[in-house]
Amino acid sequence: MEIAGSFVDIHCHLLPGLDDGPTTWSESVLMAEMAVADGVSTIVATPHQLGNNAGNRGALIHPKVAQLQELLDERKAHRPVFR
Numbered sequence: 738m739e740i741a742g743s744f745v746d747i748h749c750h751l752l753p754g755l756d757d758g759p760t761t762w763s764e765s766v767l768m769a770e771m772a773v774a775d776g777v778s779t780i781v782a783t784p785h786q787l788g789n790n791a792g793n794r795g796a797l798i799h800p801k802v803a804q805l806q807e808l809l810d811e812r813k814a815h816r817p818v819f820r
């Protein structure tokens with residue numbers, strides 16, 4: 738049975754500098770590409786927002802999601818879709 742590309746990761750620390758996820762954009766791109774290689778078609782970037790991460794609100798998160806999507810779009814291959 739073919740299942741490649743059919744997974745949705747609904748909790749991923751993929752945005753750089755927000756929590757215990759990647760610290761650079763290149764690490765974020767690499768992680769996204771690794772996820773795609775593992776069959777993930779969609780990633781929902783969900784940085785932690787409690788405790789020490791209380792400052793991670795939409796105004797900070799949304800531009801980073803857009804920037805990461807732009808970086809992935811530029812690479813064309815192995816492009817996950819963020820929703």
Ligand SMILES: [Zn+2]
Pocket residue numbers: 748750785
């Ligand atoms: Zn988490």
